[in-house]
Amino acid sequence: MTLTIxxxxxRRAGPAAxxxxxxxxxxxxxxxVFIRATxxxxxxxxxxxxxxxxxxxxxxxxxxxxxxxxxxxxxxxHLSLPTPHLATIGRRLGVLGAVAAVLCLAYAAVVxxxxxxxxxxxxxxxxxxxxxxxxxxxxxxxxAAATRSTVLASSAVALVWLAEQVWASAFVxxxxxxxxxxxxxxxxxxGPGWAxxxxxxxxxxxxxxxxxAAVLSKPERLLSEEDA
Amino acid sequence: MHIEIADLRRRFGRVTALDGVDLTxxxxxxxxxxxxxxxxxxLMRILAGVLPATSGRVIAGGHDLSTRAGRVAVQRRLGYxxxxxxxxxxxxxTEFLDYVGLLKxxxxxxxxxxxxxxxxxxxxxxxxxxxxxxxFSGGMRRRVGIAQALLGDxxxxxxxxxxxxxxxxxxxxxxxxxxxxxxxxxxxLSTHIVEDVAQTCRQTAVLAGxxxxxxxxxxxxxxxxxxxxxxxxxxxxxxxxxxxxxxxxRTDGTHYRVVSPQPPxxxxxxxxxxxxxGYVALMRSAAPAPVG
Amino acid sequence: xxxxxxxxxxxxxMQARKRSLWIAATLLGGALIVLQGDRGxxxxxxxxxxxxxxxxWALLFAILMPLAYGMLLADRxxxxxxLRVEPLLESLPHAPATRLAGKYLGGIGACALPGLAALLxxxxxxxxxxxxxxxxxxxxVAFVVVTLxxxxxxxxxxxxxxxIVSVPLFRVLFVGYWFWGNMLAPDFLPSLTGTLLTPIGDYxxxxxxxxxxxxxxxxxxxxxxxxxxxxxxxTAALSVAVVVLCGLIPLAAAAVVAxxxxxxxxPSKA
Numbered sequence: 001m002t003l004t005i006x007x008x009x010x011r012r013a014g015p016a017a018x019x020x021x022x023x024x025x026x027x028x029x030x031x032x033v034f035i036r037a038t039x040x041x042x043x044x045x046x047x048x049x050x051x052x053x054x055x056x057x058x059x060x061x062x063x064x065x066x067x068x069x070x071x072x073x074x075x076x077x078h079l080s081l082p083t084p085h086l087a088t089i090g091r092r093l094g095v096l097g098a099v100a101a102v103l104c105l106a107y108a109a110v111v112x113x114x115x116x117x118x119x120x121x122x123x124x125x126x127x128x129x130x131x132x133x134x135x136x137x138x139x140x141x142x143x144a145a146a147t148r149s150t151v152l153a154s155s156a157v158a159l160v161w162l163a164e165q166v167w168a169s170a171f172v173x174x175x176x177x178x179x180x181x182x183x184x185x186x187x188x189x190x191g192p193g194w195a196x197x198x199x200x201x202x203x204x205x206x207x208x209x210x211x212x213a214a215v216l217s218k219p220e221r222l223l224s225e226e227d228a
Numbered sequence: 229m230h231i232e233i234a235d236l237r238r239r240f241g242r243v244t245a246l247d248g249v250d251l252t253x254x255x256x257x258x259x260x261x262x263x264x265x266x267x268x269x270x271l272m273r274i275l276a277g278v279l280p281a282t283s284g285r286v287i288a289g290g291h292d293l294s295t296r297a298g299r300v301a302v303q304r305r306l307g308y309x310x311x312x313x314x315x316x317x318x319x320x321x322t323e324f325l326d327y328v329g330l331l332k333x334x335x336x337x338x339x340x341x342x343x344x345x346x347x348x349x350x351x352x353x354x355x356x357x358x359x360x361x362x363x364f365s366g367g368m369r370r371r372v373g374i375a376q377a378l379l380g381d382x383x384x385x386x387x388x389x390x391x392x393x394x395x396x397x398x399x400x401x402x403x404x405x406x407x408x409x410x411x412x413x414x415x416x417l418s419t420h421i422v423e424d425v426a427q428t429c430r431q432t433a434v435l436a437g438x439x440x441x442x443x444x445x446x447x448x449x450x451x452x453x454x455x456x457x458x459x460x461x462x463x464x465x466x467x468x469x470x471x472x473x474x475x476x477x478r479t480d481g482t483h484y485r486v487v488s489p490q491p492p493x494x495x496x497x498x499x500x501x502x503x504x505x506g507y508v509a510l511m512r513s514a515a516p517a518p519v520g
Numbered sequence: 521x522x523x524x525x526x527x528x529x530x531x532x533x534m535q536a537r538k539r540s541l542w543i544a545a546t547l548l549g550g551a552l553i554v555l556q557g558d559r560g561x562x563x564x565x566x567x568x569x570x571x572x573x574x575x576x577w578a579l580l581f582a583i584l585m586p587l588a589y590g591m592l593l594a595d596r597x598x599x600x601x602x603l604r605v606e607p608l609l610e611s612l613p614h615a616p617a618t619r620l621a622g623k624y625l626g627g628i629g630a631c632a633l634p635g636l637a638a639l640l641x642x643x644x645x646x647x648x649x650x651x652x653x654x655x656x657x658x659x660x661v662a663f664v665v666v667t668l669x670x671x672x673x674x675x676x677x678x679x680x681x682x683x684i685v686s687v688p689l690f691r692v693l694f695v696g697y698w699f700w701g702n703m704l705a706p707d708f709l710p711s712l713t714g715t716l717l718t719p720i721g722d723y724x725x726x727x728x729x730x731x732x733x734x735x736x737x738x739x740x741x742x743x744x745x746x747x748x749x750x751x752x753x754x755t756a757a758l759s760v761a762v763v764v765l766c767g768l769i770p771l772a773a774a775a776v777v778a779x780x781x782x783x784x785x786x787p788s789k790a
């Protein structure tokens with residue numbers, strides 16, 4: 001039963017859940033290859049490869065996550081079933097997370113084999129992509145659940161992602177904003193402050209998901225279709 | 229499954245959808261009538277555990293729906309066909325039923341698949357069980373909807389406006405199917421199509437403005453129009469007194485059936501009312517009818 | 521022509537009424553006002569020419585606000601299918617290209633409203649400090665030169681691309697593209713930043729500044745050097761034309777595909 005329901009939920013999460021993470025990573029890898037092929041520096045290629053893990057994958061996962069939360073054509077039927085709808089959405093987000101995790105691990109391994117460095121080594125290497133992905137996906141899910149609007153949720157995700165890129169120094173320089181900075185590894189490195197930043201992101205992501213669960217447990221928040 | 233509803237209220241902001249509903253459903257086929265916006269869908273959603281009530285009590289099969297445990301207990305024995313059932317267009321009926329079956333807790337794969345096949349056969353969709361749902365007509369989609377509702381052999385079946393958009397043949401077939409299902413379970417049929425209730429239910433309730441305007445036997449509702457249902461034949465315009473329930477043009481003129489406390493014309497003749505006329509008579513009366 | 525205007529008018533109405541457009545635009549515009557720092561328009565000294573002040577405001581808003589427009593327009597065509605109104609629309613006598621063009625124009629109109637409102641508000645809030653009524657006029661010029669072409673390009677891609685790559689994937693690509701193609705320094709990685717193709721309005725804003733500096737990266741040496749002429753009034757006008765034309769490319773492709781599919785299905789329908 002367990003596997004069958006997960007397979008069903010993988011299908012319900014939609015093709016984007018399965019395609020967006022690999023597309024994000026392939027995109028980064030392709031540009032890195034292009035840079036090297038056009039006599040770009042090794043450092044530039046490495047930065048791009050790292051951005052694939054730390055910047056592009058979280059964005060892709062977040063955009064799919066907000067779609068999973070807002071889009072469901074059989075919502076009323078789901079709410080009448082003994083399986084909590086929250087569990088159903090959780091499984092779909094889980095599928096998305098699992099796909100992203102497997103691909104990021106494979107990507108990081110291939111990148112390392114090719115002689116490029118993508119931050120810390122060992123288990124800490126997971127946090128290069130896991131921490132920003134969890135934070136941004138949690139944020140996306142929360143805004144989507146609270147507003148039921150893909151436009152607002154995707155705009156909010158885009159705002160955070162782009163603002164952190166454009167005003168990176170402001171985020172790094174402020175002790176208040178630093179735990180929210182998604183691109184610490186690629187912009188600052190994995191030295192002092194990196195671990196605290198990752199823990200901050202993980203904690204923030206978990207908090208976002210917990211609040212999302214609380215919001216989604218109120219069925220009337222889900223019944224009315226996005227109209228905003 | 230016995231259902232007891234007491235002083236049920238539901239508000240959406242400033243709008244009161246249900247305003248103190250008291251209702252008892254003993255079993256069998258029960259019709260819920262009312263105009264659009266009367267509160268039928270809200271009541272169905274509360275009974276299905278989809279929406280919480282603002283206040284009041286609903287006890288279904290001994291379970292209190294205001295508690296989470298009670299809601300889940302009822303949902304384990306529930307089949308629900310919402311008014312607007314969206315289907316997943318990329319699935320076949322077999323896959324859709326398999327998915328819903330899993331979410332209903334039917335863990336045995338062989339039993340689940342067998343049940344899905346039987347239900348698709350029951351609703352006449354065996355031939356298209358392997359076709360994607362995206363090409364299905366409205367009637368076929370409704371039949372998939374009733375098949376998923378019947379998964380797990382529910383003791384309570386709630387169907388909300390099931391015959392909207394169906395052609396006459398589909399509608400008759402659907403009604404017959406629902407009637408046959410009511411032998412072994414409670415079937416709650418919510419509709420604004422009086423004919424559906426007339427053909428299938430012995431007990432009914434009428435909601436108006438979020439309140440119960442009538443509850444009792446279908447024959448009692450019909451009786452509300454006795455002495456106030458008239459037929460007149462005229463080549464001229466329709467009568468202005470009362471509510472014209474039907475108008476059939478024949479060679480001798482148009483035959484009007486009118487619900488009116490007074491004769492709508494000097495030559496009007498009292499006739500035996502139908503359920504539709506009973507419903508109209510009820511809705512015309514300003515005050516809610518005595519419950520009974 | 522009547523059908524085109526009718527589609528455009530109703531598309532405009534439907535989108536301009538969406539609260540999410542206004543909330544998202546306010547959110548993004550507000551964030552820019554807060555985050556602008558000491559290089560933003562509020563820090564320009566009193567006496568700075570009105571065209572420079574409004575050029576800086578227009579560029580500032582163009583950093584993030586088009587993201588809201590892209591997110592809004594991304595599901596406009598997909599939505600017709602989802603809401604099952606596509607068969608109804610296809611049954612109407614006008615060509616699919618007319619519907620597409622109407623949606624495009626209506627979408628631009630609706631997205632232009634918050635863009636214009638933001639610039640006018642900025643001009644009005646600057647008035648007490650700078651005492652220059654020309655701010656209002658330059659706000660309108662900045663809107664036409666910087667804001668509107670970008671919206672036109674975003675609208676063209678946001679309407680058509682999600683049909684091919686799905687809405688969520690388009691949104692990812694769009695955000696990534698917006699950063700890479702408009703703001704990523706061209707000496708850091710090969711990018712379209714600083715070329716005539718940048719919908720952020722770099723060339724237009726540089727012309728408005730008229731102070732000898734580039735607004736962002738317009739004309740900075742880099743990848744595809746033939747697209748990086750020196751900023752001037754002429755290249756600003758050229759950039760506006762190129763950006764608008766770029767937005768029409770996906771629309772033209774979609775119209776051709778729709779036309780062909782109509783011709784193919786017509787005999788079987790008959």
